[in-house]
Structures are given as C-alpha cells and as structure tokens.
Amino acid sequence: SQTATRDENGVLTVGGVPVTRLAEEFGTPAYFLDEDDFRARCRAWREAFTDADVYYAGKAFLSRAVVRWLHEEGLNLDVCTGGELATALAAGMPPERIAMHGNNKSLAELERAVEAGVGRIVLDSFQEIARLAHVARRFGRRQPVQLRVTVGVEAHTHEFIATAHEDQKFGLPLAGDQAAEGVRRILGHDSLELTGLHSHIGSQIFDTSGFEVAAHRVVGLLARIRDEHGVELPEIDLGGGLGIAYTPDDDPAAPHDIAKSLEQIVGRECEAAGLSVPRLSVEPGRAIVGPTAFTLYEVGTLKPLEGLRTYVSVDGGMSDNIRTALYDARYSIALASRESTAPPMLSRVVGKHCESGDIVVRDAFLPADLAPGDLLAVPATGAYCRSMASNYNHVPRPPVVAVRAGAARVVVRRETEEDLLRLDVG
Ligand code: LLP
Numbered sequence: 059s060q061t062a063t064r065d066e067n068g069v070l071t072v073g074g075v076p077v078t079r080l081a082e083e084f085g086t087p088a089y090f091l092d093e094d095d096f097r098a099r100c101r102a103w104r105e106a107f108t109d110a111d112v113y114y115a116g117k118a119f120l121s122r123a124v125v126r127w128l129h130e131e132g133l134n135l136d137v138c139t140g141g142e143l144a145t146a147l148a149a150g151m152p153p154e155r156i157a158m159h160g161n162n163k164s165l166a167e168l169e170r171a172v173e174a175g176v177g178r179i180v181l182d183s184f185q186e187i188a189r190l191a192h193v194a195r196r197f198g199r200r201q202p203v204q205l206r207v208t209v210g211v212e213a214h215t216h217e218f219i220a221t222a223h224e225d226q227k228f229g230l231p232l233a234g235d236q237a238a239e240g241v242r243r244i245l246g247h248d249s250l251e252l253t254g255l256h257s258h259i260g261s262q263i264f265d266t267s268g269f270e271v272a273a274h275r276v277v278g279l280l281a282r283i284r285d286e287h288g289v290e291l292p293e294i295d296l297g298g299g300l301g302i303a304y305t306p307d308d309d310p311a312a313p314h315d316i317a318k319s320l321e322q323i324v325g326r327e328c329e330a331a332g333l334s335v336p337r338l339s340v341e342p343g344r345a346i347v348g349p350t351a352f353t354l355y356e357v358g359t360l361k362p363l364e365g366l367r368t369y370v371s372v373d374g375g376m377s378d379n380i381r382t383a384l385y386d387a388r389y390s391i392a393l394a395s396r397e398s399t400a401p402p403m404l405s406r407v408v409g410k411h412c413e414s415g416d417i418v419v420r421d422a423f424l425p426a427d428l429a430p431g432d433l434l435a436v437p438a439t440g441a442y443c444r445s446m447a448s449n450y451n452h453v454p455r456p457p458v459v460a461v462r463a464g465a466a467r468v469v470v471r472r473e474t475e476e477d478l479l480r481l482d483v484g
Contacts (some may be wrong), residue, residue: 059092059350059437068397070435071204073461077354077394080466081433084459087374089444091351091469093127095438099342099346100131101254106313107340111320113157115343116142117300119442123460124347125149134177136298136341140167148175159206161227168193172201180204180256180295182229182371187243187250190326194249204256204295205230205244209220211252211259213483228258239268241283252289254336255279258297261344264310266319269296273320277327280336302348304438305390310345344441346433351440351458353378355418356376356392357432358410367404370432372426372434375409377453378414379436385417391419395433398425407434411451444470452478 113136138159154177194201206229355372381387402423454473
C-alpha cells in the first residue's frame with residue numbers, strides 16, 4: 059500500500075500504525091486495509107476517466123465501509139449476486155449507481171434488483187432477457203440494460219489469443235449471430251431499455267491489445283445495430299481486468315494511461331464506423347482494492363528440509379488466500395515485525411490446512427534467523443482473498459481492519475467458533 063513504511067525499529071507500519079501493535083490488538087491472521095490508499099485509488103480512477111463511468115467490481119472485496127468510501131469518492135458499483143446487492147443497498151449506495159451482473163441471476167435476484175431500481179442490469183442469456191422483461195413489466199418499470207457479448211478474445215497476462223468462439227459461460231457470442239439475436243430480442247421488449255453493450259475479456263491484464271480487439275468487435279456490433287434497427291446505443295462497457303503488481307516483476311499501467319488508451323481505441327473505432335462515441339464505462343476491482351491491503355501472519359513452525367528448503371508454517375493459509383493453490387498466483391512476503399541482517403533462506407510459506415497444496419508463497423527468501431512468533435506480511439491481498447476465503451478445516455475467517463491516520467478499526471470482524479457452530483443446527 060502507499061502508506062506502508064518501516065519505523066525506526068524496522069517494524070512495518072501502515073497508515074501510521076506498526077504491525078506489532080496491529081497484531082496485538084486484532085490478532086493474526088488478519089487483512090489490514092489502508093483506507094487512504096483505497097480512496098486515493100478511487101480518485102485516481104475517477105479523475106482519469108473524466109468522460110466515463112467507473113464501476114468498482116465488488117467481487118474483489120465488498121463490505122459496507124468499502125461501499126461508503128466508493129460512494130463518497132464518486133464511484134459506481136458492480137455487483138453480481140443478491141448478497142453483493144444487499145451489502146451495497148445496506149450501506150446506502152444509491153441504486154441508480156449500481157450495475158448488476160451474473161450469468162445465472164435467479165428470479166429473486168432480478169426481482170430484487172428491479173424493485174430496488176438498480177441503474178443497469180447486464181443481460182447474459184436469452185432466458186434472462188425474457189425473464190427480466192417479464193419482471194420489469196410486473197413492476198411497471200422500463201429497466202435499463204446492457205447486453206454482455208463475447209468478443210472472442212481470450213486475455214492472458216501479457217498476451218491475448220483471438221478465438222473464433224470463446225468456449226466459456228459468459229455473454230452471447232458475437233460469432234454465430236447470437237449477440238445480434240440478443241439485441242433483437244431486447245429491442246422487442248417495451249419493459250427493457252437497451253443502453254449499450256458490455257464486454258469483459260479477463261483478469262490481471264497488462265497488455266491493452268486485448269481491449270483493442272474487444273472494442274473493435276463491440277463497435278462493429280454497434281454499427282450493425284444502427285444499420286439493422288436504426289438505433290445508436292449510447293453506452294459501451296469494456297469491463298475490468300486491469301493487472302496489479304503482486305511481485306516487483308509486475309509493471310501495471312497507471313489509470314490515467316489506461317483511460318487514455320481505452321478512450322482512444324473506442325474513439326478511433328467509432329469514427330471508422332461513422333458512429334458518435336458512446337459513453338464508456340469500466341469495472342476495475344483488483345486494480346483498486348488489490349494493492350491496498352496486506353495479510354499479516356504469525357510464524358508457527360519452521361521445518362528445514364536438507365538440500366531443499368525451509369517450510370515456514372503460518373497461522374492461516376488457503377482458507378484466507380486460495381489464489382496460490384487455485385491459480386498458482388505469485389506473491390511476495392516479508393518479515394514485518396523486525397529487521398534482520400541474517401542471510402536469506404530459501405523458504406516455502408505454507409498454511410495450517412491439511413493438504414500439501416496449502417501454499418501461501420511458493421518460493422520466498424526469508425532471513426535465516428526467522429523464528430516462531432515473527433510476523434510476516436504478504437502485500438497485495440486486497441482483492442479476491444477475503445472475498446474468496448473459506449472455512450476449510452473449520453478455520454474462522456480473518457477480519458478486515460481499516461487503518462488510517464494512526465488509527466485502526468475492524469470493518470469485517472473475525473469469525474469465531476460460535477459463528478461456525480451457529481450454522482450447524484445439529
Ligand atoms: N467485470 C466483470 C464482468 C467481471 O467478471 C470481473 C471479474 C470484473 C469486472 C473485475 O475484474 P478485475 O478488475 O478485478 O480483474 N478470482 C479471480 C478473478 C476473477 C474475476 C472475475 N471477474 C482472481 O482471484 O484472480
């Protein structure tokens with residue numbers, strides 16, 4: 059995070075609070091979120107996209123405090139389940155600033171979204187078009203919607219592969235005319251107002267060429283809609299997916315450069331197609347919250363394996379960060395509670411769960427004098443860690459603590475064993 063430094067004793071401090079104090083007060087493992095950094099990133103995105111709307115993707119991490127910060131910083135919110143919608147509404151996000159996603163929204167979720175008056179529902183299938191049209195009619199609404207299309211671009215970290223048909227579950231493919239058919243059906247319902255097209259090409263992307271192809275193809279469909287139906291849709295959403303630095307090797311672009319590049323691409327494509335430029339929106343999740351939090355663990359045991367490495371076990375693991383096990387994600391890790399001049403020791407930082415894939419950081423160099431009780435910090439765990447946390451092995455999920463200006467407060471409390479037992483009705 060932006061406000062993390064070391065104090066005169068070599069203790070990592072965030073938002074002016076040393077981690078030793080944080081560990082004492084809130085326990086470990088715990089996620090510590092730098093509120094100033096979160097707000098600064100919101101502002102950077104909003105100011106970069108002057109003529110566009112920024113929807114924070116709540117799936118990365120959502121809590122009522124986060125929703126309030128987003129609201130105050132002028133961002134909109136993308137939710138994709140009834141649970142995320144409930145959290146957004148409970149925290150007072152104006153419904154017109156909420157967009158609802160999902161490839162299989164239930165009837166109840168659609169009803170809740172329409173009833174609440176959400177500003178945008180992103181439609182994902184033929185069934186959903188019919189279902190939502192029916193719901194909106196029942197509520198006497200004309201619901202603004204976008205259609206999610208699959209542009210046939212598969213985004214990877216540093217490259218993209220163009221495929222004729224994307225073999226995945228989201229959206230309607232542009233290829234084979236399904237997207238055009240979706241548009242035709244939406245336009246046939248009075249209770250739906252088609253405002254634009256939506257495309258999301260993937261996650262942890264560093265290379266904008268995937269967005270270029272996506273914009274080209276989406277604008278192609280906009281032109282076709284104009285030709286076939288005589289309407290120019292006023293919006294285009296290019297989704298989220300912008301990468302962050304998990305390790306020093308990653309080099310993400312600044313929001314300002316991303317905005318310039320996306321606006322340029324859309325502008326150029328629209329000009330070529332003779333269309334007026336629609337209003338652009340984007341949905342960054344990871345790029346806003348990812349770098350703002352770190353996880354603090356306490357070292358429990360150390361197991362030096364001759365000729366291999368030292369296994370360092372911490373008090374959390376795959377239940378608070380599944381990303382290493384699931385995606386072979388790379389993280390860095392550092393001794394946070396003191397400084398050490400001891401030589402580096404090849405380590406694998408592992409959790410306390412009962413399987414060998416329970417790895418937090420696969421390869422790390424930690425000081426050879428590392429000892430039980432030391433605190434380790436894993437940066438960039440703000441996105442998709444707490445939100446994908448589990449109770450595997452009946453481990454209570456860690457709290458999220460917001461730190462700002464020398465003060466820390468819990469925004470999501472630690473689960474307790476009573477919380478776990480409360481759901482078990484015997
Ligand atoms: N918009 C849509 C429609 C999405 O599906 C997603 C992410 C986003 C926006 C936000 O993407 P972001 O900017 O955060 O990359 N659990 C995975 C990531 C899954 C992302 C799913 N959709 C991970 O831990 O990397």
